[in-house]
Amino acid sequence: MIFDRREQVRLLNQDIMGEHDAILHYLTHAWTVAYHFGPQIDQIAKDEMRHLKWLAHSVVALQGVPDLTTPQVIPVADIRGALEADIHAEQVAIAQYHAHSEQIADNRIQALLQRIIVDEECHLRLFREFLDQQHGQPWGAEGDPEAVAALATKLQALVAMEYQQVISYLFSSFVSIHMRAIGMDFEDQAVDEMKHLGWIGEQLASLGYAPSFHQRPMGDHEMTRYLEVRHWSQLHHPALVPLLDRIIGHERYQEEMVPDGQWTVGTMIGAQNLRQTTDD
Numbered sequence: 001m002i003f004d005r006r007e008q009v010r011l012l013n014q015d016i017m018g019e020h021d022a023i024l025h026y027l028t029h030a031w032t033v034a035y036h037f038g039p040q041i042d043q044i045a046k047d048e049m050r051h052l053k054w055l056a057h058s059v060v061a062l063q064g065v066p067d068l069t070t071p072q073v074i075p076v077a078d079i080r081g082a083l084e085a086d087i088h089a090e091q092v093a094i095a096q097y098h099a100h101s102e103q104i105a106d107n108r109i110q111a112l113l114q115r116i117i118v119d120e121e122c123h124l125r126l127f128r129e130f131l132d133q134q135h136g137q138p139w140g141a142e143g144d145p146e147a148v149a150a151l152a153t154k155l156q157a158l159v160a161m162e163y164q165q166v167i168s169y170l171f172s173s174f175v176s177i178h179m180r181a182i183g184m185d186f187e188d189q190a191v192d193e194m195k196h197l198g199w200i201g202e203q204l205a206s207l208g209y210a211p212s213f214h215q216r217p218m219g220d221h222e223m224t225r226y227l228e229v230r231h232w233s234q235l236h237h238p239a240l241v242p243l244l245d246r247i248i249g250h251e252r253y254q255e256e257m258v259p260d261g262q263w264t265v266g267t268m269i270g271a272q273n274l275r276q277t278t279d280d
Helices: 005-031 035-061 079-103 107-131 145-175 186-206 222-236 238-256 265-279
Strands: none
Touching: 005 035, 005 079, 005 107, 035 107, 035 186, 079 107, 107 238, 145 186, 145 222, 186 238, 222 238
């Protein structure tokens, strides 16, 4: 295990260079030969931008200097070549993140790298779907209306829960002192929850249901509810499982990195109620 600060910075700078390379290649492919999948690849590039930001913050927190040397983008003439290159890039990145996570002793950095791996594995799956020319085919809401309604009910509970998480992290950001820290800050986590909200909301809308943001979240623990929905989806809507796996991976990272005294949904609601009582 590596404890030396400078060596940890060196490894993280390797990861930064990999993310920088991926960003430029993915954007180039999205704008040129892979334009048919442009919006999806653009979103993947934005994920990589966030990874670069987190890694750079971590390097600075370790008193290092992020290496932002511009990578060389090699042109690709056809969509198959571009997507095969993107698949290879994701495979290399995943292997490197696993290796660095095992080498670096700092558990905060280990957790961050594992969090990034969750996204990279999803990117790999998407690029493989693009290569098969199958991405974007909706799984739809066909089938037993009662089953569709049951899924909509479960997704609605997640929409309400994710919305409260967004507000919670933003509230924490507003009342906390901003300091240099390894990994994600409260605003980053709010953005994550907003993405989860959008993904779940889109699935709910595809079933013909309008998301409600005013429904009070269920009392269950968030991870418990996601795992319940995942188990249900395995039986009734398997196509939803990869999306749930990605969200669950994000939520596990956030649970591991919650510092003492952080505002949670419950404490935030309590503070709001107390403020309302005082105002009355």
